Amino acid sequence: MNVTIKHVAERAGVSTATVSRVVNKDTRISAATREKVEQAVRDLGYRVNTVARSLKSKRTRSIGLLAPEFANDFFMRVAEGVEDRLAEDGYSMFLVNSRESLEREQLSLGLLIEKQVDGIIIIPTSNEAEYIEAIRRGGTPVVLVDRLVSNFHGDAILVDNEDATYNATRRLVESGRCSFGFIGGRPHVTTAVERHAGFVRAVEESGCRVDPNHIQFGDFDEESGYTLMEAIMNTANPPDTIVLGNYFSHLGALRYVGTHRDAVPKSLFFVSFDDTVLSGIIGIPSIQIAQPVDELGRRAAERLLLRINGNSSFPYQVERLRTRITEYGIAG
Amino acid sequence: MNVTIKHVAERAGVSTATVSRVVNKDTRISAATREKVEQAVRDLGYRVNTVARSLKSKRTRSIGLLAPEFANDFFMRVAEGVEDRLAEDGYSMFLVNSRESLEREQLSLGLLIEKQVDGIIIIPTSNEAEYIEAIRRGGTPVVLVDRLVSNFHGDAILVDNEDATYNATRRLVESGRCSFGFIGGRPHVTTAVERHAGFVRAVEESGCRVDPNHIQFGDFDEESGYTLMEAIMNTANPPDTIVLGNYFSHLGALRYVGTHRDAVPKSLFFVSFDDTVLSGIIGIPSIQIAQPVDELGRRAAERLLLRINGNSSFPYQVERLRTRITEYGIAG
DNA sequence: CTGAAAGCGCTTACAG
DNA sequence: CTGAAAGCGCTTACAG
Numbered sequence: 283m284n285v286t287i288k289h290v291a292e293r294a295g296v297s298t299a300t301v302s303r304v305v306n307k308d309t310r311i312s313a314a315t316r317e318k319v320e321q322a323v324r325d326l327g328y329r330v331n332t333v334a335r336s337l338k339s340k341r342t343r344s345i346g347l348l349a350p351e352f353a354n355d356f357f358m359r360v361a362e363g364v365e366d367r368l369a370e371d372g373y374s375m376f377l378v379n380s381r382e383s384l385e386r387e388q389l390s391l392g393l394l395i396e397k398q399v400d401g402i403i404i405i406p407t408s409n410e411a412e413y414i415e416a417i418r419r420g421g422t423p424v425v426l427v428d429r430l431v432s433n434f435h436g437d438a439i440l441v442d443n444e445d446a447t448y449n450a451t452r453r454l455v456e457s458g459r460c461s462f463g464f465i466g467g468r469p470h471v472t473t474a475v476e477r478h479a480g481f482v483r484a485v486e487e488s489g490c491r492v493d494p495n496h497i498q499f500g501d502f503d504e505e506s507g508y509t510l511m512e513a514i515m516n517t518a519n520p521p522d523t524i525v526l527g528n529y530f531s532h533l534g535a536l537r538y539v540g541t542h543r544d545a546v547p548k549s550l551f552f553v554s555f556d557d558t559v560l561s562g563i564i565g566i567p568s569i570q571i572a573q574p575v576d577e578l579g580r581r582a583a584e585r586l587l588l589r590i591n592g593n594s595s596f597p598y599q600v601e602r603l604r605t606r607i608t609e610y611g612i613a614g
Numbered sequence: 615m616n617v618t619i620k621h622v623a624e625r626a627g628v629s630t631a632t633v634s635r636v637v638n639k640d641t642r643i644s645a646a647t648r649e650k651v652e653q654a655v656r657d658l659g660y661r662v663n664t665v666a667r668s669l670k671s672k673r674t675r676s677i678g679l680l681a682p683e684f685a686n687d688f689f690m691r692v693a694e695g696v697e698d699r700l701a702e703d704g705y706s707m708f709l710v711n712s713r714e715s716l717e718r719e720q721l722s723l724g725l726l727i728e729k730q731v732d733g734i735i736i737i738p739t740s741n742e743a744e745y746i747e748a749i750r751r752g753g754t755p756v757v758l759v760d761r762l763v764s765n766f767h768g769d770a771i772l773v774d775n776e777d778a779t780y781n782a783t784r785r786l787v788e789s790g791r792c793s794f795g796f797i798g799g800r801p802h803v804t805t806a807v808e809r810h811a812g813f814v815r816a817v818e819e820s821g822c823r824v825d826p827n828h829i830q831f832g833d834f835d836e837e838s839g840y841t842l843m844e845a846i847m848n849t850a851n852p853p854d855t856i857v858l859g860n861y862f863s864h865l866g867a868l869r870y871v872g873t874h875r876d877a878v879p880k881s882l883f884f885v886s887f888d889d890t891v892l893s894g895i896i897g898i899p900s901i902q903i904a905q906p907v908d909e910l911g912r913r914a915a916e917r918l919l920l921r922i923n924g925n926s927s928f929p930y931q932v933e934r935l936r937t938r939i940t941e942y943g944i945a946g
Numbered sequence: 947c948t949g950a951a952a953g954c955g956c957t958t959a960c961a962g
Numbered sequence: 963c964t965g966a967a968a969g970c971g972c973t974t975a976c977a978g
Contacts, residue, residue, distance in 0.1 A: 284753075286955055297965045302957055312963060333674065333730045334955030336665045337970045344708070344729070352694040355685055362684040365711050374729060376676070377709035379697050396664045397676070397706060421616075540895030563872030563896065618971055629949045634973055642947060666971030669954045 285326045294322035305330055336398065344374045345586060346394035346402045350382045356529060356556065356575060357405060360427055363579020364403055371587055373400075380407050388413045395422060401586040406431045408470040423589035427582045430472040430600070437589070438600045439582045443473050443555075446571045446605040447480030447525065450553045453569065453607075454523055455488040459551065463496035463514045463521040465507060465531045474502065474527055477555060481525050496521050500531065507534020515545050522547040529556035536564050562610035572606045617658045626654035637662055668730065676706045677918060678726035678734045682714045688861060688888065688907060689737055692759055695911020696735055703919055705732075712739050720745045727754060733918040738763045740802040755921035759914045762804040762932070769921070770932045771914045775805050775887075778903045778937040779812030779857065782885045785901065785939075786855055787820040791883065795828035795846045795853040797839060797863045806834065806859055809887060813857050828853050832863065839866020847877050854879040861888035868896050894942035904938045 287305075291298045296315060303311050304319040311319075322328070336342045347364055349357045365375055376394060380387035387407050391414070394402055401423040404414060411431050418424040418436045426438035451462070464481050467474030478499075485492055495517050500506025507530055514520055515538070526532045532554040539546055552561055552568035561568040581601065588596075619637075623630045628647060635643050636651040643651075654660070668674045679696055681689045697707055708726060712719035719739050723746070726734055733755035736746060743763050750756040750768045758770035783794070796813050799806030810831075817824055827849045832838025839862055846852055847870070858864045864886040871878050884893055884900035893900040913933065920928075 288955080298956080299958075299965060299967095300963090302955095303964085306957080310963060315963080329724065329728050331669075331730060331955055332728045333665055333668045334970090335957075337663075337669050337955080337972085338957045340970080342665065347709075352690040352697070353687055354690075355687065358684040358686075358690050361709070362711060365684070365709070369711075372725075374708050374710070374725060376706050377679075377693070377697070378706070379694060379701075392661065393704075393706065396661050398663060398665045537891060537895050540897070559869060560892070563869050565872070620971080630972080631949060631951095631974075632947090634971095635948085638973080644947060647947080663971055666954090667973075669956085669971080670973045672954080 284331070285328050286331065287328070289326055290319065290322045290328045293326060294319045340398075341400055341590075342398050343372060344376060344397070344399050345583075345590075346376045346378060346390075346397070346399045348378050348380050348387060348390055348394075348402065348404045348406075350380050350405060350407050352377075352379055354530075356428075356573070359575040360405065360579040360582070363576035363581075364583045365579075366576070367580045367583035367587070373583075373587070382407050384408055384411060387411065391417055395420070400590045401425070403427055403582050403586055405429060409472050410470065423586055425582045425586045425589070427578055428473060436598050437585050439578055439585065440473075440600065440602050441573050441578065441605050442602045443476035444480035444483070446607075447477045447553075447555070448484045449480075450569050450571055450607060451481050451484035451525055452487070454551065454553060455484060455490065459523045460488065460490035461521040461523060462490060462492050463524045464492075464498065464527075465510045465514070465524065465535065466497075466499045466527040467502040467531075468499060471502070474499070477527050493517065493519070493521070502528045503530045504534040504537070507531035507536075508538045509534070511535035511538040512542075515542070520547060522549040523551045523553070526552060526554040529554070529558060532556065532558060532561065536560055536566065539566055540564050557608060559610065565611065567611035568609070570608050570610065572608050574603050574605070577603055616663070617660050618663065619660070621658055622651065622654045622660050625658060626650045672730075673732055673922075674730045675704060676708060676729070676731050677915075677922075678708045678710060678722075678729070678731045680710050680712050680719060680722055680726075680734065680736045680738075682712050682737060682739050684709075684711055686862075688760075688905070691907040692737065692911040692914070695908035695913075696915045697911075698908070699912045699915035699919070705919070714739050716740055716743060719743065723749055727752070732922045733757070735759060735914050735918055737761060741804050742802060755918055757914045757918045757921070759910055760805060768930050769917050771910055771917065772805075772932065772934050773905050773910065773937050774934045775808035776812035776815070778939075779809045779885075779887070780816045781812075782901050782903055782939060783813050783816035783857055784819070786883065786885060787816060787822065791855045792820065792822035793853040793855055794822060794824050795856040796824075796830065796859075797842045797846070797856065797867065798829075798831045798859040799834040799863075800831060803834070806831070809859050825849065825851070825853070834860045835862045836866040836869070839863035839868075840870045841866070843867040843870040844874075847874070852879060854881040855883045855885070858884060858886040861886070861890060864888065864890060864893065868892055868898065871898055872896050889940060891942065897943065899943035900941070902940050902942065904940050906935050906937070909935055 287298045287301045290301045304316050378390040403425050405428050409432050415434050424436050466478045496514050498510040500510050555571045557570050557572040619630045619633045622633045633651055636648050710722040735757050737760050741764050746763055747766050756768050798810045828846050830842035832842050887903045889902050889904040
């Protein structure tokens with residue numbers, strides 16, 4: 283059996299209340315008592331049982347992080363930012379995989395509630411997820427990251443998807459390019475929608491005509507990046523400037539280029555969300571939109587901690603962090 | 615205030631004991647009572663408070679997973695395997711980042727113990743970590759993954775690092791190659807040690823001479839992959855067959871090749887731990903040692919669950935999963 | 947088949 | 963500055 287506060291109390295010759303006070307750094311304990319207790323704690327190797335503590339205090343100092351998958355550098359860098367910030371305040375994090383499934387997401391949310399987490403951070407699987415708002419209404423603070431959900435009335439930390447894509451595309455228009463293609467994601471993911479909107483806005487302003495066959499939507503994964511790049515390159519008059527919705531599309535498109543050098547225009551240029559040096563290595567110049575990924579996680583944790591610590595009064599807020607443009611392999 | 619078992623009991627007109635039994639699917643409850651209670655549960659939206667349950671039952675149905683970093687595809691695919699297997703049994707997972715720091719690792723372990731986790735899975739930061747054995751001795755089941763720790767007398771799920779590297783290297787010797795370089799990791803990581811040993815064994819058997827300057831040790835990260843590749847290529851007589859200790863070294867080495875095409879031998883060939891299509895895209899043929907990553911995680915979870923469920927008697931075991939060799943860009 | 951009651955290991959308002 | 967006691971929300975041995 284494990285050593286409890288009772289054992290410590292006995293050994294130190296005080297009440298359990300006193301032990302609790304020492305352990306919790308209550309200041310009105312005499313130095314002598316404190317030392318007696320601390321000695322007993324050391325002697326017995328006592329560690330507080332946070333389960334018992336939580337039952338009494340109604341706080342578990344743990345939160346849930348729900349992500350659509352783990353083998354995804356973007357999500358896990360967000361997770362790293364979250365964990366980092368939480369650790370500073372002594373909070374722990376349950377990590378749950380929703381596997382891009384609404385059903386699992388909802389189920390997992392229920393389990394987290396049963397675990398009595400103090401709050402939940404979600405990278406939502408889809409923008410249709412009313413149960414998230416229900417959880418929030420139920421009194422558990424919720425912060426969304428990266429993607430938004432319809433009819434959610436809580437905090438969210440996102441990036442400036444539309445503006446960033448608009449600006450990057452516009453930059454290429456200004457440098458004289460006018461033959462565009464686009465590889466995006468599904469409309470149930472808000473990042474996909476926003477990035478597409480930014481692209482469309484820039485192109486419409488430019489007056490350049492885009493062949494509808496050059497605008498393709500996939501799953502933001504490597505496979506569809508490859509397939510859609512292939513589809514675009516196999517059209518009669520393939521564009522030489524491809525705007526890519528995320529890192530994995532970019533990888534897939536690069537794989538296509540790497541294995542079909544002759545099938546792509548010599549003047550090929552990529553614009554891509556997320557940062558990778560690979561484009562430059564493979565020899566395709568690019569503009570990349572770097573997201574402040576750790577910051578995204580840290581801010582989400584920060585916001586959640588604020589809510590947990592009673593600041594439920596201040597208005598809910600959708601915060602958009604600024605991305606940063608980097609260039610690879612551009613002469614000059 | 616949240617709805618508790620008491621509220622349900624009142625509404626259903628039964629005792630809290632009965633509610634508990636219904637919730638826990640105790641079979642000796644009459645159908646009529648069960649239905650009354652289930653109705654009350656639905657009406658009130660009752661969910662069990664697992665904190666209270668755990669205090670009584672001494673089981674939290676949660677475990678801790680300690681990883682050296684998150685932004686690492688290998689570790690997170692292990693984590694995915696773990697979570698997957700755990701979810702099948704209704705267990706949850708605290709994910710903690712040890713940041714490749716012994717100090718943080720030890721500290722985090724303490725916090726997990728306070729959280730009363732039922733068990734812990736660790737990808738250790740270093741092979742010098744006596745406190746891990748101490749935790750295990752303290753009665754919390756511990757399973758190591760990927761890396762081993764000295765003087766640890768518990769379960770571990772690893773891969774056949776030495777054999778795999780030996781076999782892959784040998785294969786190249788047999789195909790006529792005899793000019794080798796090696797990019798490995800630090801000796802406090804057992805995977806680095808084992809892979810190096812496999813390489814050395816194959817080379818020694820081959821009779822090929824390896825210039826000590828062609829054997830380099832870094833941090834298993836992209837940066838050192840690049841730097842060490844550069845160092846090797848800048849020697850008087852650079853080898854054309856490079857054995858790489860892991861995925862990130864491989865990436866870094868590829869970046870060097872991509873940006874220094876003229877500085878590398880035409881016959882350059884890579885042997886690498888971990889799987890990536892990039893080598894082929896960049897045009898360097900390679901043999902790659904694919905690890906059964908999810909399986910690694912799943913097996914670790916499986917083993918831990920066995921231990922948690924009372925099977926602490928059967929002997930501790932270091933299990934080595936088999937890797938699989940894949941080839942890229944090899945004519946023929 | 948069901949209930950009364952004890953108890954898991956803490957914290958804290960109250961009293962002194 | 964310290965202790966006795968109640969109580970957090972469950973589970974379960976015991977009794978009927």
